[in-house]
Amino acid sequence: MDPNRKPLIAGNWKMHMTAREAADLAAAINKGLDPDLKHDVLLAPSFTGLHAVRAALSGSKIFLSSQDVAWEEKGAFTGAVAPSQLLDAGCSHAIIGHSERRKIFLETDEVINKKVKAALKAGLLPVLCIGETLEERESQKTYRVLETQLTGAYAGIPAADAAKCVIAYEPVWAIGTGKTATPEQAQDAHTFVRKQMERLYGRDFAAAVRILYGGSVKADNVDELMAQPDIDGALVGGESLKADKFLRVIHSACQHAGHGLARIARRSSALAPRAYDARSSEAVLLS
Numbered sequence: 001m002d003p004n005r006k007p008l009i010a011g012n013w014k015m016h017m018t019a020r021e022a023a024d025l026a027a028a029i030n031k032g033l034d035p036d037l038k039h040d041v042l043l044a045p046s047f048t049g050l051h052a053v054r055a056a057l058s059g060s061k062i063f064l065s066s067q068d069v070a071w072e073e074k075g076a077f078t079g080a081v082a083p084s085q086l087l088d089a090g091c092s093h094a095i096i097g098h099s100e101r102r103k104i105f106l107e108t109d110e111v112i113n114k115k116v117k118a119a120l121k122a123g124l125l126p127v128l129c130i131g132e133t134l135e136e137r138e139s140q141k142t143y144r145v146l147e148t149q150l151t152g153a154y155a156g157i158p159a160a161d162a163a164k165c166v167i168a169y170e171p172v173w174a175i176g177t178g179k180t181a182t183p184e185q186a187q188d189a190h191t192f193v194r195k196q197m198e199r200l201y202g203r204d205f206a207a208a209v210r211i212l213y214g215g216s217v218k219a220d221n222v223d224e225l226m227a228q229p230d231i232d233g234a235l236v237g238g239e240s241l242k243a244d245k246f247l248r249v250i251h252s253a254c255q256h257a258g259h260g261l262a263r264i265a266r267r268s269s270a271l272a273p274r275a276y277d278a279r280s281s282e283a284v285l286l287s
């Protein structure tokens with residue numbers, strides 16, 4: 001990773017745990033964090049766990065995220081949760097476009113684009129997930145898929161807003177399968193993603209945007225992945241469901257976190273809720 005980009009380790013808890021269990025896990029992770037940790041940590045429980053996890057993280061600098069968000073602000077949308085409701089529940093971020101949402105819930109790039117816009121409008125920071133299936137990789141379509149997903153997700157979004165997004169590259173064939181992309185495969189995809197961001201928003205933007213890797217990340221592979229120049233963190237599923245395992249991932253990821261971070265950390269005086277402005281490497285308060 002580049003020392004000018006602040007690493008982010010995110011835990012996606014998917015459809016696991018009661019609110020109480022989620023709060024206990026959040027508290028255990030918070031308690032076990034190295035107080036000198038220089039990178040960002042984010043937890044994404046189910047909607048039903050958000051309030052309890054927020055309470056468990058009171059005073060902590062861990063960010064809270066939803067796993068999805070509705071694109072409408074309010075109204076007759078049974079089962080959906082609006083951006084303003086997520087802010088009210090304590091979220092600073094929203095995961096959008098996870099491959100499970102794309103595949104199981106049939107979300108298109110158009111829907112994902114609407115969700116990214118709605119989240120940004122409300123002041124939530126999107127963690128935008130992209131990634132190719134095994135079939136697409138084997139038929140040499142990885143780049144085309146990533147280009148289409150990125151172009152679709154960012155359609156009509158100005159650079160100032162797009163800068164508030166984090167991207168998570170998650171090859172679908174690596175999610176929950178125990179098959180991690182090799183550091184070289186991941187770096188190759190991340191380089192491509194960064195080039196696409198340069199095409200969309202220019203070189204300075206691309207140099208600053210944070211791109212996480214996701215897909216079977218564990219303590220014994222996270223450091224090697226994050227040693228790659230374009231990998232700025234990880235979106236972790238299964239391995240984030242146990243405090244000791246996730247803490248090992250978080251702290252193993254420190255190894256390559258680098259010296260430049262001290263400078264970034266000094267600038268980031270505000271604790272949660274806050275947004276990370278990728279362009280300027282400044283932490284800014286959410287209004």
Ligand code: PGA
Nearest residue numbers: 175176215216236237238
């Ligand atoms: P995994 O999930 O770490 O269990 O592969 C990652 C994700 O889906 O975000």
